[in-house]
Amino acid sequence: MTLLEVNHLKKTYATRFSNQQVEALKDVNFTVEKGEFVSVMGESGSGKTTLLNILSTLDKASSGEVLLEGKNLADIKDSKVSDFRRKDLGFVFQDFNLLDNFSIKDNILLPLVLSNTPVKEMEARLLPIVEKLGIANLIGHYPYEVSGGQKQRAAVARALITQPKLILADEPTGALDSKASQSLLETFEDINEAGQTIMMVTHSTRAAAHSNRVLFIQDGIVFNEIYRGNQTVDQFMEKITQTLMVLVNRGEQHD
Numbered sequence: 001m002t003l004l005e006v007n008h009l010k011k012t013y014a015t016r017f018s019n020q021q022v023e024a025l026k027d028v029n030f031t032v033e034k035g036e037f038v039s040v041m042g043e044s045g046s047g048k049t050t051l052l053n054i055l056s057t058l059d060k061a062s063s064g065e066v067l068l069e070g071k072n073l074a075d076i077k078d079s080k081v082s083d084f085r086r087k088d089l090g091f092v093f094q095d096f097n098l099l100d101n102f103s104i105k106d107n108i109l110l111p112l113v114l115s116n117t118p119v120k121e122m123e124a125r126l127l128p129i130v131e132k133l134g135i136a137n138l139i140g141h142y143p144y145e146v147s148g149g150q151k152q153r154a155a156v157a158r159a160l161i162t163q164p165k166l167i168l169a170d171e172p173t174g175a176l177d178s179k180a181s182q183s184l185l186e187t188f189e190d191i192n193e194a195g196q197t198i199m200m201v202t203h204s205t206r207a208a209a210h211s212n213r214v215l216f217i218q219d220g221i222v223f224n225e226i227y228r229g230n231q232t233v234d235q236f237m238e239k240i241t242q243t244l245m246v247l248v249n250r251g252e253q254h255d
């Protein structure tokens with residue numbers, strides 16, 4: 001079943017200091033099936049953040065459409081946009097975005113508090129998630145008392161707690177050491193195997209190699225996509241590296 005459909009997405013920015021326009025996305029087309037774990041790669045400036053911002057309704061496309069379960073995001077009323085973002089999407093960022101003055105538990109529960117979920121239900125949802133993520137013993141701590149890897153697990157728990165249709169992750173391993181990255185990627189694989197659809201922007205070939213499919217963006221379009229299939233992480237990494245080389249060579253020919 002198709003969860004996300006992106007059709008002819010275009011985003012043009014008007015620059016502030018000249019009349020020039022930047023075409024960040026020219027014609028982006030792809031679909032994501034329910035239960036997929038998809039990575040998006042591309043050189044710096046290729047439009048990955050722009051794409052994530054539009055998918056997460058933080059920014060609007062210049063033209064084209066994004067459908068989530070067949071529903072056009074552009075049709076969501078302004079008054080309902082934050083509700084949509086909170087209930088249907090989960091976010092994981094490079095720098096965790098946890099609130100320093102809230103305990104790990106309160107950080108995780110925040111989206112449910114904001115949508116007036118009964119306390120009993122909050123508690124019932126919390127336990128299995130923190131146990132699965134291995135942070136059950138840390139929920140009374142504050143973010144400054146735990147490691148980067150543990151902070152990111154708390155952020156993943158916060159993303160999962162609303163049972164979102166889609167998790168959007170922006171460089172989730174960017175601030176983690178290799179051990180914590182590896183552990184987070186395995187967690188992503190686990191929650192994906194349990195049915196969670198994930199879309200992750202990353203510069204890391206190792207991170208991307210944990211997903212099922214990689215989309216490569218260049219010059220504002222999806223230039224290529226490759227599937228992991230039965231490949232191991234190492235085999236898929238090799239394939240991703242080869243595809244990135246083609247991308248770099250293509251870019252140099254254009255320069």
Ligand SMILES: Nc1ncnc2c1ncn2[C@@H]1O[C@H](COP(=O)(O)OP(=O)(O)OP(=O)(O)O)[C@@H](O)[C@H]1O
Pocket residue numbers: 013014015022023024042043044045046047048049050051
């Ligand atoms: N608000 C803005 N105003 C004008 N131009 C912008 C704006 N945001 C992004 N751009 C331009 O759009 C293009 C795509 O930027 P974007 O941030 O989406 O790339 P990216 O692939 O996420 O890069 P990175 O990997 O470095 O984060 C770039 O040329 C960038 O300079």
